[in-house]
Amino acid sequence: MSTVGRILLVRHGQSTWNADGRWQGQADPPLSELGVAQAEAAAGAVDGVDLIWSSDLERAHHTAKILATRRGLEVVPDARLREREAGEWTGLTRAEIDEQFPGALEERRRPPGFETDEVLVPRALAALHDLAAALANRTAIVVTHGGVILAIERHHGVERTPVANLEGRWLDAESDRSFALGDREILFDPDAVEVTIPGQP
Numbered sequence: 001m002s003t004v005g006r007i008l009l010v011r012h013g014q015s016t017w018n019a020d021g022r023w024q025g026q027a028d029p030p031l032s033e034l035g036v037a038q039a040e041a042a043a044g045a046v047d048g049v050d051l052i053w054s055s056d057l058e059r060a061h062h063t064a065k066i067l068a069t070r071r072g073l074e075v076v077p078d079a080r081l082r083e084r085e086a087g088e089w090t091g092l093t094r095a096e097i098d099e100q101f102p103g104a105l106e107e108r109r110r111p112p113g114f115e116t117d118e119v120l121v122p123r124a125l126a127a128l129h130d131l132a133a134a135l136a137n138r139t140a141i142v143v144t145h146g147g148v149i150l151a152i153e154r155h156h157g158v159e160r161t162p163v164a165n166l167e168g169r170w171l172d173a174e175s176d177r178s179f180a181l182g183d184r185e186i187l188f189d190p191d192a193v194e195v196t197i198p199g200q201p
Contacts, residue, residue: 003172005135007128007179008046010067010168010187011146013038015059018165021093025086025115028058034193035059035165039066042166042187049073050138053131055081055145063166064143075143080127083145084120087113117151124148125155133176141168156181 013035017024031039043066054064056077064075088111089097097105104111124144131140146163153169154160158181163169170182 003137003174003180004132004176005137005173006139006182007131007135007171007173008139008141008168009149009152009171010042010063010141010143011149011163011165012055012060012063012143013066014165017091022091023086023089023093023097024059024083025090026057026082026084027086027090030058031062035063036066038166038188038193039063041189041193043067043070045187046139046141048139049141051131051134051140052076052143053078053081053127053140054143055079055083055148057082057145060143060145064141067141067143078127080123081142081144081148084147084151085113085115087111087115089114117154120148120151121155124152128152128171128173128179129176132173132179135173153181 014032015024015029015035016032017027017029019032019034049071052064052068052073053076054060056079061075061077068075094105101111131142149163149169150160164186166188167184167186169184171179172182173179
């Protein structure tokens with residue numbers, strides 16, 4: 001099937017809370033020094049990018065600005081591309097979650113206020129539909145969050161695999177309402193800059 005354009009969903013660079021192993025949800029910690037280095041190392045990846053959108057959270061928006069600067073592009077922030085809300089787990093490490101919510105992680109039980117895929121996927125897809133409608137056979141990067149990428153993948157029947165910092169999943173926009181999943185790729189040489197894969201979604 002012909003496409004109306006391509007979108008690369010990219011996870012932001014390492015944040016300070018990633019470095020501490022804390023669940024972020026919609027909290028807004030900045031990029032760590034490593035996260036900035038990861039974004040800078042990825043800035044030249046992917047040829048022919050015409051548009052860059054991002055979550056409005058700092059770790060994603062800062063990553064997007066680094067990717068956009070080399071291309072002379074502006075970043076379009078969109079709150080619909082935010083990470084899922086983590087509820088009572090926001091700011092906690094895995095050890096703290098295990099202590100306060102025994103067995104919850106292993107049993108995949110989630111706390112009050114945790115945003116489900118049934119809520120996250122429609123809001124994220126609404127943003128992607130708007131972007132696809134504007135593509136006109138162009139290529140876009142969307143800097144978002146691991147939880148968003150995983151939810152979109154699950155929506156398309158893909159088994160869960162953690163998403164590293166500056167790793168992306170291609171979407172082929174078959175229309176402004178239909179997407180086909182392409183490959184995943186990491187946007188920089190992992191031998192040159194450390195790649196971090198979190199223990200949380």
